[in-house]
Structure formats: structure tokens, C-alpha cells
Amino acid sequence: MVRFKVGNMRCGGCARAVTAALRSVDPKAEVHVDLARREISVESWTSDDRLSHALRNAGFEGQRLAA
Numbered sequence: 001m002v003r004f005k006v007g008n009m010r011c012g013g014c015a016r017a018v019t020a021a022l023r024s025v026d027p028k029a030e031v032h033v034d035l036a037r038r039e040i041s042v043e044s045w046t047s048d049d050r051l052s053h054a055l056r057n058a059g060f061e062g063q064r065l066a067a
Contacts, residue, residue: 004062021058
């Protein structure tokens with residue numbers, strides 16, 4: 001599992017966009033969103049770099065958090 005802080009994720013629409021972006025690189029990814037903390041947890045076999053890249057391409061800056 002990898003966790004990201006997504007500072008510009010502010011609403012349900014952003015959460016859906018983040019989830020869609022991550023699932024674009026891994027359709028089976030399990031994405032858990034905590035809007036209050038602006039954090040996401042992702043269960044995926046895809047590399048952290050690809051997940052970060054997908055977030056950036058969708059307009060979100062995801063800072064990887066320590067496990």
C-alpha cells in the first residue's frame with residue numbers, strides 16, 4: 001500500500017477524479033480517500049512512480065507519505 005498527501009483535493013469531485021486517475025493505470029486498484037486529511041491510500045501492483053505520474057497528469061500534486 002502507498003499513501004499520498006493530495007493538498008489540492010478539496011471535494012467529492014476531486015476525490016472521484018483522483019480515483020479515476022489512479023484506476024487509469026491500474027483498473028483493479030483499491031483507492032481509499034480521506035478528504036478531511038486530504039490523503040489517499042492505494043492498494044496496487046503498479047509502481048509508486050506510475051501512480052504519482054497519473055496524479056500529476058490529472059492536475060493533482062501527490063506527495064508520497066511514509067508507510
